Amino acid sequence: MKRAKNRVGERNRKVFYALLLAFPVLQFIIFYVCVNLNSILLAFKVYDYDTGAYSFAGFSNFTFVFNQFGTVIFQSAIKNSLILYAFTLGIGVTLALLFSYYIHKRFPGHSVFKVILFLPSVISAVAMVLTFKYFTERAIPAAWESLFDKEIEGLLANPNTTKGTLIFYTLWAGFGTQILMYIGAMNNVSDSVKEAAQLDGAGALREFFYIIIPSIYPTIVTFIVVGVAGIFTHQMNLYSFYGTSAAAELYTFGYYLYVHTKVATSYADFPELSALGIVLTVVAVAMTMTVKYLLEKFGPSTD
Amino acid sequence: MNRKLKKFLSFRSAFAVIFFILLVLYCISLFLPLGWGLLTTFKSRGEFRTNILGFPQDFTFSNYIYAFQNMDVPVPLGNGQIGYSTLLMQFVNSFLYAGGCALAAAIVICITAYATAKFDYFFSKIIYAIVVITMVLPIVGALPSEIQMARLFGLFDSIPGMWIMRANFLGIYYLVFYSTFKGVAKEYSEAAYIDGASEWRVMTRVLLPIVSPIFLTVVLLKFIEFWNDYQIPLIYLPSYPTVSYGVFTFGNTNATEASSVPMGLTGCFLLLLPVLVIFLVFSKRLIGNVSMGGIKE
Numbered sequence: 400m401k402r403a404k405n406r407v408g409e410r411n412r413k414v415f416y417a418l419l420l421a422f423p424v425l426q427f428i429i430f431y432v433c434v435n436l437n438s439i440l441l442a443f444k445v446y447d448y449d450t451g452a453y454s455f456a457g458f459s460n461f462t463f464v465f466n467q468f469g470t471v472i473f474q475s476a477i478k479n480s481l482i483l484y485a486f487t488l489g490i491g492v493t494l495a496l497l498f499s500y501y502i503h504k505r506f507p508g509h510s511v512f513k514v515i516l517f518l519p520s521v522i523s524a525v526a527m528v529l530t531f532k533y534f535t536e537r538a539i540p541a542a543w544e545s546l547f548d549k550e551i552e553g554l555l556a557n558p559n560t561t562k563g564t565l566i567f568y569t570l571w572a573g574f575g576t577q578i579l580m581y582i583g584a585m586n587n588v589s590d591s592v593k594e595a596a597q598l599d600g601a602g603a604l605r606e607f608f609y610i611i612i613p614s615i616y617p618t619i620v621t622f623i624v625v626g627v628a629g630i631f632t633h634q635m636n637l638y639s640f641y642g643t644s645a646a647a648e649l650y651t652f653g654y655y656l657y658v659h660t661k662v663a664t665s666y667a668d669f670p671e672l673s674a675l676g677i678v679l680t681v682v683a684v685a686m687t688m689t690v691k692y693l694l695e696k697f698g699p700s701t702d
Numbered sequence: 703m704n705r706k707l708k709k710f711l712s713f714r715s716a717f718a719v720i721f722f723i724l725l726v727l728y729c730i731s732l733f734l735p736l737g738w739g740l741l742t743t744f745k746s747r748g749e750f751r752t753n754i755l756g757f758p759q760d761f762t763f764s765n766y767i768y769a770f771q772n773m774d775v776p777v778p779l780g781n782g783q784i785g786y787s788t789l790l791m792q793f794v795n796s797f798l799y800a801g802g803c804a805l806a807a808a809i810v811i812c813i814t815a816y817a818t819a820k821f822d823y824f825f826s827k828i829i830y831a832i833v834v835i836t837m838v839l840p841i842v843g844a845l846p847s848e849i850q851m852a853r854l855f856g857l858f859d860s861i862p863g864m865w866i867m868r869a870n871f872l873g874i875y876y877l878v879f880y881s882t883f884k885g886v887a888k889e890y891s892e893a894a895y896i897d898g899a900s901e902w903r904v905m906t907r908v909l910l911p912i913v914s915p916i917f918l919t920v921v922l923l924k925f926i927e928f929w930n931d932y933q934i935p936l937i938y939l940p941s942y943p944t945v946s947y948g949v950f951t952f953g954n955t956n957a958t959e960a961s962s963v964p965m966g967l968t969g970c971f972l973l974l975l976p977v978l979v980i981f982l983v984f985s986k987r988l989i990g991n992v993s994m995g996g997i998k999e
Contacts, residue, residue, distance in 0.1 A: 412821065415901040419817040420829070423810050423871045429851065430867055431836070438847035497721060506718040512725045515732060517989050521981045523930035525946050526970035529953045533742075533963050534735035541754040571731065579989060603717040624838055631842045638933065642954050652842070660845045661937055669846035676843015683842060691838070 442674040446667035453670070460674035467675075476650045483566060483651065484630045488623060491570045491577075496619070498574065499581035500607050513582070520575025527572055528639035535564060555640070562649065565635050577622060584615035613699040620694045627687045631679040632656075652679055739967045747962040765968040773969060775943040775951050787943050789972070796929060796944040798861050804924035806869035812917055814871035815879030816905060820891070833876045845937070852938060859941050867938075868928070875920050882913050919987050926977055949973045 445456035467473045498516060502509045519527060536553030543551045551557075554564040588611060596610050612619070634653040637645040643658050652675075659672055742750065743765050744758040753759060774786035787795070818826035848867075849858070857863025886909060894904045910917075932946035943951070949969040981988065 412901060416817055416821045416823065419813050420825075422869075423814045424829075426810070426866065426870055427832070427872070429855070430848070430870060431872070434844050434848045434851050435841060437850060438844045441847055441850075498725065501718070501721045501725065504718070506715075507722060508725065512729070513989060514985055515729050516725075518732065518981070521926050521930075521977055521988070523932075523946055523949070523970075523973050523977065525930075525932050525950045525953065526973045529949070529966055529970050530735050530739040533967060534738060537754055537963055538735070538738050545755070571728075603715045607717075621838075628838075628842070639950070642950075656843045656845065657933065660849070663846070666846075666850070669850070672843055672846050676841075676846075679842040684839065687838060 438673045438676060441670050442677050444670050446670065448667065453666075456670065460670045461678065463671055464674045464678055472647045472650050472655065475648045476652045476655055479562070479635065479649065480630045480633065480651045480653070482562075483569060483633055483635055484626065486566050486570060487573070487626065487629075491573060492619070492622065494570075495574050495577040496581055496612070497607075499578050499585060500603075500611060502578070503582050503585040503611075504603065513578070516578050517575045519572040524572075524636060524639050528568070528636055531568055531572075532640060561646075565637070565640070565649065569633075569635055580618060580622070581615065584618040585611055588614040616698050620691065620698065623694060624687055624691045627690050628683050629653075630686070631683050740971060742964050743968040743971055745964050747964060750962065750964050765964050766972070769952075769965065769968045769972060773948055773952055773972075775948045777941050777943060787948075789945070789948065792943055792945045792948040795861065795935075795939070795942045796946070799864060799935060799939065799942070799944055800925050800928035800931075802861060802865040803868040803928045804921050806865040807924050808875075808917055808921045810869040811871045811873070811875050811920065812879050812910070812913065815876050816883055816909065819880050819883035820909070829871075830880065833872055836872050837874070849937065859939060861939065861942055864934075864938060875924075878916060878920070879913060882916055883909065886912055915987070919984075922980060922984055922988060926980065929977055945973050 441453075442460055443456060443458070444453040445459065446453055468477075498512070502513050502516075532555060535555055540551050540553055543549065554560045592610055592614070593606060596606050601609065630652075632653040633651055634657060635649070635651045637649060637651065637654040638657060641649075643662055645654060645658075656672060656676065659668060663669060663672070738755070741758060744761050744763070745753065746760065746762055746764060749758065749760060770789050773789040773792075775792065776784050777787050779785040814829065818829045852858040852863065852867060855863075857867055890908050890912070891904050894908045899907070929944075930946055932944065932950045935942070935944045935947050936950070939947075949972070952969040953966045
């Protein structure tokens with residue numbers, strides 16, 4: 400009797416479990432699994448304008464994509480995407496870690512700085528970009544003229560400063576989420592370890608490099624590894640700054656893929672974009688695995 | 703040692719002084735453009751030509767009035783005809799899009815995390831592995847395929863369609879809910895089972911109330927994310943432009959009156975306002991401690 404009751408209870412649990420997961424799993428199958436499978440299939444197809452249907456095209460889309468790597472746009476995209484990642488990693492992550500440490504140590508103004516550093520993350524990218532664009536193009540030249548009596552071009556209009564300004568903007572507006580994660584991880588570092596270091600006479604910087612960094616290393620690795628994927632998806636805010644008309648030498652792959660999907664007048668352009676997506680995904684997966692392996696092999700140890 | 707003295711002593715560290723200065727400079731660099739932008743919204747187009755930097759001489763709300771009356775976005779009506787969506791309609795679309803997507807996503811994440819954390823089946827482990835793998839597996843360029851799929855299922859150009867498309871459990875918030883549910887003591891649910899409560903009752907009356915503060919935080923963060931997003935509505939919702947979409951269009955227009963700097967900035971500040979209010983009211987909740995990675999100890 401008791402066993403039969405248990406069996407009914409277990410069956411009810413399974414039915415309840417299945418009902419809870421039915422929609423999430425179905426949604427995942429359609430909008431992740433099927434979308435990505437369809438993307439792979441699309442990459443091997445070509446659109447027939449006469450019939451309005453796709454037909455198998457072998458590797459022709461991939462040939463087209465590889466030929467594109469010789470064009471100015473693709474070469475700029477490779478260069479800019481890598482430069483942006485290097486700056487985000489070298490300057491962005493370093494500053495974010497140091498700022499987080501300042502807040503974690505509860506140095507003067509820490510709670511105000513925490514809110515302000517997070518602020519750009521909640522402000523719309525369009526609003527932030529437009530304000531920044533008008534400020535650099537109108538306010539800074541006007542201020543320069545009134546201070547030094549000399550006319551200058553806007554930082555975005557001047558070709559010598561355009562890329563630097565765009566990279567600066569990405570770093571400047573991108574601290575928010577990182578800071579929160581790093582502070583969260585730093586707060587979890589054992590107080591006894593920090594106190595022991597302080598008793599040994601370690602200053603703030605020594606504690607940062609020898610205690611904090613090794614302790615939160617898994618969080619840093621996660622951010623850097625996830626960031627590798629961003630190399631090929633980051634738009635450097637080009638669409639917000641320029642719409643569809645950014646100069647060829649400013650392109651990133653993220654911008655190229657978005658703009659070409661946005662302006663595609665028919666399904667005919669989709670197969671080539673999907674082929675490019677697959678090529679970049681293969682490169683990104685390889686890079687992600689390599690970066691993860693290197694960071695884990697050569698990272699700091701807590702011993 | 704009193705707090706003031708402690709604060710003073712912490713400033714003796716060179717690190718603290720240097721980074722205090724850097725952070726103050728960062729704050730100035732952030733508020734200077736925003737402050738200048740806000741002041742500019744109160745200048746007329748004519749005044750801006752001669753007074754770019756100073757305070758507005760003829761303080762005017764005309765840009766805001768003009769924006770409310772004219773910040774229309776063209777929308778396709780079918781049969782090749784074009785209609786216009788007013789700013790008020792864009793706000794309605796934004797609330798429906800951001801509110802609906804945020805709620806749908808938070809519910810799906812929370813329910814999936816609950817099921818996989820509380821029911822120790824093999825399938826739960828698969829779901830957990832899927833979330834972790836998809837976080838580090840970079841998929842690039844699936845947008846064309848997703849558009850096709852949205853059209854196939856009739857979800858394209860439909861706000862409820864976007865709710866369904868955005869209601870996925872992938873990402874960091876799943877892990878946050880998962881670890882919270884795992885951390886809740888079993889005694890809570892076991893006591894309810896002994897009292898004869900059903901699975902549904904245990905979930906809705908015992909365990910979900912425990913995670914309600916996290917749920918609210920996730921809804922707010924997701925709401926802000928969707929409210930600010932204009933690139934997805936630009937592609938998927940051509941008939942239902944959101945305010946972000948409108949501001950982007952407004953900022954890139956060549957129409958004589960609307961193309962001025964004060965007007966562009968007015969659009970920006972109209973877009974900022976709801977999010978700023980949410981941020982100021984819930985700032986403590988939104989920037990509470992979140993931990994993603996493990997700790998080596």
